[in-house]
Amino acid sequence: MSTGRRQFLKAAxxxxxxGLVGSPLLKxxxxxxxxxxxxxxxxxxxxxxxxxxxxxxxxxPTEESYTKCIEACNYTHNxxxxxxxxxxxxxxxxxxxxHAFPDNYDVYLSENIESMTFLVLCNHCDNxxxxxxxxxxxxxxxxxxxxxxxxxxxxxCRFCMAxxxxxxxxxxxxxxxxxxxxxxxxxxxxTKGVVEKCNFCADRLYRGEQPACVEASGGALIFGDLxxxxxxxxxxxxxxxxxxxxxxxxxxxxxxxxxxGS
Amino acid sequence: MSDKSKVIYLLVxxxxxxxxxxxYNSLSTPVNAKIELNTPVIDAMKVKQCxxxxxxxxxxxxxxxxxxxxxxxxxxxxxxxNIDGVMYEKSLQRTCMHCHSNKxxxxxxxxxxxSVDVYCWDCHLxxxxxxx
Numbered sequence: 001m002s003t004g005r006r007q008f009l010k011a012a013x014x015x016x017x018x019g020l021v022g023s024p025l026l027k028x029x030x031x032x033x034x035x036x037x038x039x040x041x042x043x044x045x046x047x048x049x050x051x052x053x054x055x056x057x058x059x060x061p062t063e064e065s066y067t068k069c070i071e072a073c074n075y076t077h078n079x080x081x082x083x084x085x086x087x088x089x090x091x092x093x094x095x096x097x098x099h100a101f102p103d104n105y106d107v108y109l110s111e112n113i114e115s116m117t118f119l120v121l122c123n124h125c126d127n128x129x130x131x132x133x134x135x136x137x138x139x140x141x142x143x144x145x146x147x148x149x150x151x152x153x154x155x156x157c158r159f160c161m162a163x164x165x166x167x168x169x170x171x172x173x174x175x176x177x178x179x180x181x182x183x184x185x186x187x188x189x190x191t192k193g194v195v196e197k198c199n200f201c202a203d204r205l206y207r208g209e210q211p212a213c214v215e216a217s218g219g220a221l222i223f224g225d226l227x228x229x230x231x232x233x234x235x236x237x238x239x240x241x242x243x244x245x246x247x248x249x250x251x252x253x254x255x256x257x258x259x260x261g262s
Numbered sequence: 263m264s265d266k267s268k269v270i271y272l273l274v275x276x277x278x279x280x281x282x283x284x285x286y287n288s289l290s291t292p293v294n295a296k297i298e299l300n301t302p303v304i305d306a307m308k309v310k311q312c313x314x315x316x317x318x319x320x321x322x323x324x325x326x327x328x329x330x331x332x333x334x335x336x337x338x339x340x341x342x343x344n345i346d347g348v349m350y351e352k353s354l355q356r357t358c359m360h361c362h363s364n365k366x367x368x369x370x371x372x373x374x375x376x377s378v379d380v381y382c383w384d385c386h387l388x389x390x391x392x393x394x
Contacts, residue, residue, distance in 0.1 A: 078387075140336065144338075148335070150335045150336060151385060152331060183387065185387055185389065186355055187387075188355065188387060189385055189387065190385055191384040191385050202338070203340075206338070206340050
């Protein structure tokens with residue numbers, strides 16, 4: 001039997017196709033394989049369209065209550081404790097009203113406010129000036145609103161520090177390792193010559209955990225989705241009057257402070 | 263030819279200098295490039311299998327690590343599924359070094375032999391090793 005040109009081409013095509021897809025198909029449909037193991041992390045990732053934080057000042061009555069949040073952050077992210085104040089590295093830190101809200105300051109304000117200590121951190125602005133000025137795109141805005149940093153790309157030019165109106169960024173003037181006493185072995189440190197700041201615990205969110213400061217705050221810090229109209233943060237902001245830091249800078253900060261009233 | 267002795271002296275010195283690296287290498291103890299795979303976690307595994315086949319890992323681990331770095335940091339894609347459908351977190355400290363907890367006998371040996379200088383450990387923490 002002679003094989004025509006047409007038949008030959010058909011046979012060659014079918015054989016070629018089988019060769020290309022056959023073995024992967026067999027692999028996919030083979031029993032017992034391709035079973036994704038789900039035990040490699042504990043919870044499902046926390047996701048949002050726009051992460052934001054509400055600081056309820058009434059729930060921070062004592063120094064101890066906010067120190068716990070700062071210490072939780074310091075341990076989680078291996079923040080060094082520098083002996084020279086000029087080399088200080090901070091992600092979340094205490095501040096007076098005058099320094100946190102300089103535009104709203106007045107000498108005749110309530111004494112209550114004078115004595116308050118405000119926890120301040122990166123505001124994860126909607127319009128972040130640090131992102132605009134970064135020449136290497138080491139600082140960038142994620143889709144869920146977190147202003148994140150890629151330390152691998154940071155060249156330490158400190159433009160972002162000049163641009164940030166909140167002082168939320170710190171430069172590593174020295175190698176932070178010798179100044180990191182209590183080390184969390186599961187998180188990296190930074191190296192000399194890069195800028196660092198709060199990242200809203202992006203890696204904890206992936207593991208289904210709240211940010212470290214929120215977890216340690218016992219309800220004084222409320223973390224949630226600003227674009228979900230029924231979220232915890234939206235419900236609080238709907239009923240209580242909240243302020244943001246330096247709103248006139250146009251950065252649209254996404255950390256809110258509830259100072260008083262109900 | 264009064265310079266004959268000078269030339270011979272210089273020739274001997276030149277030969278000694280030129281041959282020094284070869285002599286030095288042949289007499290010194292060779293660098294140990296054999297990586298150690300026996301860590302407590304790996305010993306406890308029923309099937310000793312890395313996230314991808316050994317040959318691919320040996321050849322491409324640096325590319326995989328670079329790709330993971332970019333995907334995790336910039337795209338928030340933190341999960342890696344291998345050809346068998348096993349899922350892993352893309353993390354040097356939480357995944358790679360969880361099994362290979364012996365940086366000095368695993369990473370360092372081969373990097374020292376190949377004279378590769380990596381800057382991973384400027385920031386990333388290596389697991390604590392119990393050295394005798």
